Amino acid sequence: MVLPLFDRSPSGIVFDAVGTLIEPDPSSTIAYRDAARRQGVELDVDLVRDRFYRALAADEVHPPHGPMTTDESFERIRWRRIVAFCLPEIPDLDRAFAELWEHFARPASWRVFHDVDPALRAIKQLGKTIWVGSNFDARLRGVVAGHPVLNEVLDSLVISSEIGFRKPHPGFYLNACRLMALDPGDVLFVGDDLVHDVEGPRRAGLRGGILIDRKRRATDQVTKALNLVELADRIRSRIDHD
Ligand SMILES: [Mg+2]
Structure with missing residues (x-):
């Protein structure tokens, strides 16, 4: 029925x-894997995917004004934490975070x-x-x-x-x-x-x-x-x- x-x-x-x-194209997992690769770190796609979804599931830990609240500056903190969780092997977290932040800001990184x-x-x-x-x-x-x-x-x-x-x-x-x-x-x-x-x-x-x-x-x-x-x-x- x-x-x-x-x-x-x-x-x-x-x-x-x-x-x-919309959806990310390439997938978020591939974008993260490629950010690590640019720093000479080769990561398994399945490992990155597993980390990414675990990070998203646990991303409400310390919002600024209570559970399920947010603002623009907290979103940067939140996504930086997700990048750190997904790519702990990379030498330069600041660089990977900046690259991924910019990547997902671009219309060309998304398909309708x-x-x-x-x-x-x-x-x-x-x-x-x-x-x-x-x-x-x-x-x-x-x-x-x-x-x-x-x-x-x-x-x-x-x-x-x-x-x-x-x-x-x-x-x-x-x-x-x-x-x-x-x-x-x-x-x-x-x-x-x-x-x-x-x-x-x-x-x-x-x-x-x-x-x-x-x-x-x-x-x-x-x-x-x-x-x-x-x-x-x-x-x-x-x-x-x-
Ligand atoms: Mg949705």
Whole structure:
């Protein structure tokens, strides 16, 4: 059985960025491996990948103003710590951190998923307000500006380091709704992370959250769509039904 995505059509939709609209290309693991290689250190890709995901899972240790808070300077500290954890063998951590920080700030280091353009157009045509809500930092503004497909959302970004709360803190979602000038009950969240993009928005009182399950890993108990075009189709049929 396919679960209904929502009981009536929302006015606004917030899309997560990384893993939902864009992804690193090459992968983060390869970018980190290459940063080590430039310093003469050859690391196994699987080892770097394992460290990277363990570092991300444990990255909420000492935020400045309590759990799930952040700001721009803390994001630099956080990412420097992640680079240190992933590449302990390298002689010059400052250099690797600076290179990787710049790397992920460049639009060319990211690719936009193929379904983004048709889906955003279709949803826009349905009269929905579209925003992006991300735990990435201010670098996301430059990345979005560098991809014409995303120009639609250039002035509609909610970024955790700018508003002070990281997903899944309720303050993140409620600030997003405030910026959109919409009631939380009228806003749907969409993304590839169950905790950040589905459970967090629901707990904060939003209309709901939908998992974009590109790799078909989620159970049938989760409200999900396999890609953004399917999501757009289901929003359209919901509107037809309302
Ligand atoms: Mg994501």
